[in-house]
Amino acid sequence: MDAEIIAIGSELLTPFRQDTNSLYLTGHLNQLGVEVxxxxxxxDTRAHLVQVAKTALSRTDMIILIGGLGPTEDDLTREAVAAALGLELRRDPELVAALYARFAALRRQMPENNERQCDVIAGAAVLPNEQGTAPGQWIEGNYAGRKKIILLLPGPPWELRLMFEKQVLERLRAALPPAFIATRIIKVAMVPESTCDARIAPIYKKYADVQTTILADAGEIQLHLRSRTDSLAAAQQRVDALADELEDELGDTVFSTGGESLEQIVAYYLEMRGATIAVAESCTGGMIAExxxxxxxxxRYFLGxxxxxxxxxxxxMADVPELLIAQHGAVSKQVAAALAEGIRRRSNSTIGVGVTGVAGPTGGTEEKPVGLVFHAVADGVQTEVVERKFIGDRERVRRWAMRQALDLVRRKLM
Amino acid sequence: MDAEIIAIGSELLTPFRQDTNSLYLTGHLNQLGVEVxxxxxxxDTRAHLVQVAKTALSRTDMIILIGGLGPTEDDLTREAVAAALGLELRRDPELVAALYARFAALRRQMPENNERQCDVIAGAAVLPNEQGTAPGQWIEGNYAGRKKIILLLPGPPWELRLMFEKQVLERLRAALPPAFIATRIIKVAMVPESTCDARIAPIYKKYADVQTTILADAGEIQLHLRSRTDSLAAAQQRVDALADELEDELGDTVFSTGGESLEQIVAYYLEMRGATIAVAESCTGGMIAExxxxxxxxxRYFLGxxxxxxxxxxxxMADVPELLIAQHGAVSKQVAAALAEGIRRRSNSTIGVGVTGVAGPTGGTEEKPVGLVFHAVADGVQTEVVERKFIGDRERVRRWAMRQALDLVRRKLM
Known part of the structure; x- marks a missing residue:
């Protein structure tokens, strides 16, 4: 089944705000076999809302409208959907009584316009809102000769989520044919996106029935796999087979297959080994500690x-010898190693991390250009240093460097 | 004039990706007097694309389609818009020649399907793409009895932005009636959203002709003001009058009226006074330094x-006496002050900052609950400590605390 998600609110048409509820809903809908x-x-314009609702009715069988359920005159979703469906809107006396009671319990007088929230589209089931005053509505029926599901949900994310999980999910499962969908997430550290894609494209292209989405951030790539077939075992088998091939190809650059972040994996290894860590950062400016x-x-494991x-x-603070800085410069292999060793001794930690580099956009030289970063990890026996030249703005260079340092720790503990 | 922005790409219908180009475009369009x-x-489904383009043509006079201009079979925007408009698509031989030349210059063989990028809708002006291979298109004409502007722009944000600024902006200015729009941004530190709104609502409600948007994050509120009238002077006068009243009401909680972030304002004051800063953080874990x-x-001003x-x-690292921690606990007014004073002495900075608290979700006690944070600023003469109890998850408590510490520094330097 195809769905349309409609986010309602003039603030969502400004340069400052964005609908994010649809991402949350899409995740759940996909799991039920519904594609957005x-x-x-x-x-919040009545004519626009009616037009949008009618267009949606003409092109999909599930329509989820988010927002515009509040008590103000701008809240027009109920009216607009009723008009688009050609159905009546009726004020529900039980809901009105409950709303007055709710205000009374808070010792507040209810403004009369709040009653608008109790208007229910003919034939709709009311979805109670445990986090707010505006109830949702569930409409199931035949329109334009086809069975349609139409949902009205509140805009505030915490209200929407609780209502969806408590009131909607079960109804959807009952109303939809069973869907057999399997998913996997593989996370990869410190591989450039183009390199990663060149290596894995020949593999995932063999699996036309598995949807592969590649998301890249500085120093991290996520591979989202999703398969839908006629049985859960078959879907899982396809996703697992692709995941196995991808993991074989990507080797130890894969740091997670369960959705964990790089810092969570490092934390996991540190706890498992009963180890502690301390970091001395220059260009990352606290980002690794953060x-x-x-x-x-x-x-339990981060000392400082x-x-x-x-x-x-x-x-x-990290006992880097003045002479070393004078000889090699603050941005150097030697100073990175001294930072890692110094902070480790100072804090008595199992592992010490040192990072120094040129984040830019200013401060670069021919010899030490913007993006040059040295990352060191010391464990008292051996100190490893990795030199990298990152591309991008200050924020991006710092994020690459942070992930490189965490990945070095992961590899040391692996 | 009203506009519709259409973002094209199946990846934008997954739970993982979101269109952000529309926010950028909305900012520019609003400045030209165009409302989205x-x-x-x-x-990337042909029938869906044609349907969406036709719907847009029926309801707005400016349509901006983003993405789907690449060389692959999934890139269907050109075809779909031509079909919706009932116009022919013609391969432009000059564009084809230029594309082959571009590949030749890179000593690469051009796959033949790349020629699809040179298909131009009849009557469209070609918008060169300096950052990529897919040109944009500008169509101006009468459809359904009304003058319409239809724009095809590439999806990658850096390509879209450069093309919009270099190729589109001037054309739009020439095609649209002059618009007189004034804007202002006021940023406020450490006022809860509900308190802020209760104080300013009576003011901004008097200015029905100025659009006021309130954006709240942990410890920071942004007020975006925008006015559109029949002259720039009149629009500016209305926005300035409202801004003045808001600033009077909010007093020194306003830290910026020029769009700067709190850290930029702190940086500005530090540079102006020739001062330096060092921070000792516990619960914020490096966030303030970051x-x-x-x-x-x-x-120039951040020592470490x-x-x-x-x-x-x-x-x-910050010379906090062991006895002080034993007496008052690590999360205490006394330890916050000692952290600020200790790091200041250690680093020889003008200002020292100390923060200690319980970020949660674990580690809270009845006496020291989750969200309790002490923030200290020392300048060698006086040490101020502010105790706060923040509400929210770990990330939110840490962001509130970071902003509170920066705001304390701002007030100290003001």
């Missing part, structure tokens, strides 16, 4: 870090 | 930072 064929954004501490419970921008602090 | 009335996302160093040239998760490192 169209997405539309429309403002990622490692984004995980709850990271205090030094962000050492000035040469003086490289010496004062 | 509809946004549509459609996959933000301060996200700015190019930050090495310590991310001190363990108690030992609080002592070793």
């Amino acid at each position: 064929a169209f997405k539309t954004v429309v403002g 990622r490692l501490t984004s995980i709850s419970g990271s205090s 870090g030094a962000v050492v921008y000035s040469n003086e602090l490289k010496t004062a | 009335a509809f946004k549509t996302v459609v996959g 933000r301060l160093t996200s700015i190019s040239g930050s090495s 930072g310590a991310v001190v998760y363990s108690n030992e490192l609080k002592t070793a």
Whole structure:
């Protein structure tokens, strides 16, 4: 079945805001065997809304309208859908009573226009909203000679999600033919997108029945695999077979097959080995520490870090010898290694990480251009240093360098 | 004039990818007096594309189609728009020759299907693509009895932006009646969204002719003002009058009226005063250092930072007395102050910042609950500490705390 998702709200037509509910819904719909064929954004204008609802009715069998269910005059979704379907809108006295009771319980007077939220399209099932006042609506019926499902859901993401999971998912499962869909995610570190695609395209092209989506960020590529066949076992078998081939090709650049982030994998290895870590960062400016501490419970293995921008602090906080900086420059293999070794000794950690480079856009020289970064990992026995020349703006260079450093730690602990 | 933006590509109908080009285009269109009335996302399916193009032609006078201009069989935008308009598609021999020459210059053989990119809709002006191989197209004409502008632009954002700025903007200015639009952005630190709205709603509601958009993030609120009248002076006057009233109401919680980020404002004050800064972070885990160093040239004022998760490192890197931690706990007013003072002395900076708290979701106690954070700023004369209890998940608590610390520095330097 094909679906159209319609996000309603004039703010979604400004340069500042974007519909994100549709991404969440698409994930769930795909799992049910429903493909999203169209997405539309429309403002709080009655004529536009009716037009959009009619267009959707003419081209798909499932229509999900998000937003415009509140109490204000701008909230026109109920009216517009009723008009598009040629159905009546009736104020539900039970809903009205419940709404007044809800306000009374909060010792607040309900403005009368709130009653508009209790208008129900003839034949619709009401979907209670546990997080807000605007109920959703579920309409199932024959329109234009075909069976259609039409859903009205609230715009605030937390309201939409709870309502979808508690009220909608089961109804959809009951209304739709069973779908057999299997998915897998493979995450790859530090492979350029073009290189990755050149290596894996010959493989995934053999699997025409598995949908492969490639998402690339600085230093990380995600491969999303999805297969839909006439049995779950068959779908799983196809996805697993492709995943196995891809993993064989990509080898140890694959860091996760279960959806985990690179920092989660590093955290997992550190905990498994009872190891601790400390970092001394120059050009990444705290980004590595920030990622490692984004995980709850990271205090078990993350001891601390030094962000050492000035040469003086490289010496004062990570014991990098002044002479070494004078001889090789702050951006050098030697200083990266000294940062990793110094912060490790200072903090008494199992692993020390050091990063120094030129993030740009200023500060580059012919010998040390923008994008040049040295990454070091020390474990007390051996210190490895990796030199890379990244391409992109400051933010991108810093993200590549952060991922390179985390990947070095992963490989050290693997 | 109303516009519809149509983003084309099956990947934009997955849970993983989102059209962002439309936000960029909306900003420019609004400046030209064009309102975006509809946004549509459609996959690489010929019938769907034709249907979407026809619907757009029936409801708006400007239609911008993004993507689907490449050389593969999935790239159907040219064909679909020609079909919707009832116009012929003609292969342009000059474009074909130029494309072969381009491949020859790169010493590469051009696959024949690349010629598809040289198909031009009858009457369209070709928009050269300096960043890629797929040219855009500009169609102006009467359809359904109305003058319409139809634009075909490439999907990759860097190609789209350069083409829009170099090829499209001037044409649009010439084709549209002059528009008089003034805008302002006011940014506010550390005011909860509901408090801010309660204070400013009575003001902006008086200015029905100025569109006010409120965007809230952890610790930061942006107010976007926009006015359109029959002269630029009148539009500017209305926006400025509202901005003045809002600034009066919000006082020194306003940190920017020129679009700058909080870290840029802090950087500006530090440079203006010839001051330097160093930070000692616990729960923010490097986020403050990361933000301060996200700015190019930050090495002029940012000396360094310590991310001190363990108690030992609080002592070793920021000279927090062990006894102080034992007496008051690591999350305390006293330790925050000691972190700020310690890192300041250690790094010889003008300003020292210290942050300690419970980011959660674990680690909270009755006395020190999740979300409790102490922020300190020391300048050698005086140390200020601000205690806050933030609400939200780990990421949100950390962002609030980062902004609170930067705002304290701003106020200290103001």
